[in-house]
Amino acid sequence: MFLKREDLNHTGSHKINNVLGQALLAQRMGKKRLIAETGAGQHGVATATAAALFGMECCIYMGEEDTRRQALNVARMRLLGAEVVPVSHGSATLKDAINEALRDWVASVDTTHYLLGTAAGPHPFPAMVRYFHEQIGEEAREQILEKAGRLPDAVTACVGGGSNAIGIFHGFLDDAEVELYGNEAGGDGVDTGRHAATITLGRPGVLHGAKTFLMQDTDGQTIESHSISAGLDYPAVGPEHSHLHAIGRVKYEAITDTQAMESFKLLSRTEGIIPAIESSHALAGARELAARWVKDLGPEAAEEKIIVVSLSGRGDKDVATAAEWFDMLPEDSHEEQVGQKGEQL
């Protein structure tokens, strides 16, 4: 198993690739102000970082619930000079933060660029965000050929909106022998109703200007998603992932919170790398796949297989969630029980 180490990027994840690309574009267009949505706070921090670097105004929309749980990321964004606006409408989560950013943008488009953080939303965002992340796949392909002397048998990546996944998949789309796996957030389990497994269980619809798989009721009202990982907690998915699912090029599988947290702990203990909980879904997906190979092909044949895992981000922000999950805090430090989506700092 090889890890594509996007966690080593400045600001802690792959997000900075897209942010720098779009911020340069915004500058070129003469825009003075960046706005963005954020769930876990990672994209907001990356956007605030770019705004600080380029001397632009910055406003981050964040679900009110998330601003409480991500207090340290809110502070990071403010330190970087960004304004953080808590969004209390609707379900007060990531999708509502996107709604609010879109409302801002229609009123401010002359001076402002909406720096959307994932490969979803209206055209041209899915194509543009993918373009800025394609280097993940290009690098991974080049590096595995150098390290292993051949292409991998499989690539796994976590999928919320799906930006790191679409980036790494694009390096291997034309290599028919490389199996591609997108790991969605299975939350408490796909049979519980509390998950974000959009492709596994959703059906096509329109949200945020894209036709794609959605979690929705029979009337087309968006259903709230659930995941321990705020970064995967989105009830839609990038439309290109829907396409890759429809043509069968990529297999999308759900990973539960429990599976992801087991992999989170395992990588921390075995490699000394604390991964983001988002990326832990891709690690768990790789472990599932390896277990299937052992069962189907036998341990010796399975031993020969190579999997590249997109380690999209680091887990510093997730330490508090993990401490709660594994009950690692001293008795008297439990100021607040872990919420439905985890206490992510």
Added chain:
Amino acid sequence: MNNCERPRIRPSRSGRLGRTHPPKDLTRNPDSKLAARIAQCKAEGRPALVGYLPAGYPTVEESVEAAVALGQNGADIIEIGIPYSDPVMDGTVIQNATTQALANGVRVADAFTVVQAVSERTDAVPVVMTYWNPVLQTGVDEFSRRLRDAGGAGMITPDLIPDEAADWFEASQKYGLDRIFLVAPSTTRERMDMTVKASSGFVYAVSIMGVTGARDQVSSAAEDVVARAREAGAENVCVGLGVSNRGHVEEIGAYADGVIVGTALVRAWARAVPRPSAA
């Protein structure tokens, strides 16, 4: 497998939209109830008054009575809004009302009940205003048929662009419904032409870059949008967003064919509605 039949793995690199321009044989809707009503208003020397109320706010029954009262007291056209979980075009007043309607259990089908009441009990012409996903999930043909059966005249579609509206072009012609698309101060000449060609009944001119909500002044951009829509061939142009009082209606009425009042009505209705949680 034939190479030509293989599905494309990669979307086109340029990522441009399909640009399905409105079909050449797209009709303007000869039976348009909206065009007939606006012509009647013109003959009376006044702009059409278009009022908006959401279905199911605060309950389906009360929303029926509110819409009927609006129709019996001067509105020429009534937009029945379908509450939606992600109303990106709406400001807080309409969001609060539609969120409460959803919490009270309103369903998409309830909009047809309100439309039917307006159609049967008033002289006003009812249309629905809806985000696209509820229509898509009902089925574009099925939704259109039920709207027609309820006496609805057409549909205002804030998040549907003509580029993606092939199913709606077909269904609207089949059931004699009007297609009301939106144009804004930022609309380019090319898209103005295309959107006006795709529309029937009237074109919805957004007065300002922004979301719904009452404002102190009507943007000066509105008159320019109306003029550009007319240059592109629009017969009827109605102006909405930010219209809050009689002065605004008269100001816009001087250059537009109709004036759309939403938030100001919803706010007035909200004041009259006893609400469990204060806004």
